[in-house]
Amino acid sequence: MNDEIDALFRSEYVRLVRALGVACGDADRAAEAVQDAFVQATRHWPKVRHYENPALWLRRVAVNRLADQRRSSRRARRGTEQLGGLSAERDVPGRSGSVPGPEALSPTAIDVRDALALLPLKQRLAITLHHLADLPVSEVADLLGVAPGTIKSQLSDARANLFRLLEVPDER
16 A cells, blocks of 8 residues: 555655646745645545546645645635734735736746736646646646536637737837
């Protein structure tokens, strides 16, 4: 049992933490979500090891844990607002679903990570899971519970938005 989980850990941990860390903008939250997924995998290994693709199950649990963290954080902010506090929710990059143009950002101040943070969450997840975690479109779709065509559309939109955000205007 330990050898199988160790092999799964070696093949999945780093790339999943990297992809989810970029997607959510917080490597610590991503690492916590992936660690929680491995705890669940270890706890349920007698059943999980017989799945057709235990790695897919693990990734799905990690993505779900990250979503759970996000929901908990939103609930806590709403509770703070009800008590008269202010919420940082309005200031989260990419929150509105619209992406600012390059004129809103200094070309020298933006990097790829900053640009990714400006994408809507669904686009960030699609692009990081596909390109950083090296998952095929069909698996990203399965992980996020949408059709492969939806992921292809999100990837296309994300690439177009990144191209626009990272475009350096000609300053002649």
